[in-house]
Amino acid sequence: MRVEAWPDKIYRGRTSPHDCLVHAIRSYRAGDHEEAFGWIQASVCPDRELQQSMVRNAPVVLQYLLGRYGDQAP
Secondary structure (H helix, E strand, O other): OOOOOOOOEEEEEOOOOOHHHHHHHHHHOOOOOOOHHHHHHHHHHOOOHHHHHHHOOOHHHHHHHHHHHHHOOO
């Protein structure tokens, strides 16, 4: 199963939701906030309604992710 999320370059494939969030944290730390958010969206696929809610609140979602789990990601 391949799940596509925004941005188009991110494909979840067999990546677990947990690993998607780890990728999001790494992308955010590398300065690519767009890619980070794409990984966050990939973690909740296929729930499109939840994805749209997260898009509307992207800065808050990114800050929550880093505050809550940032120190746990390598």
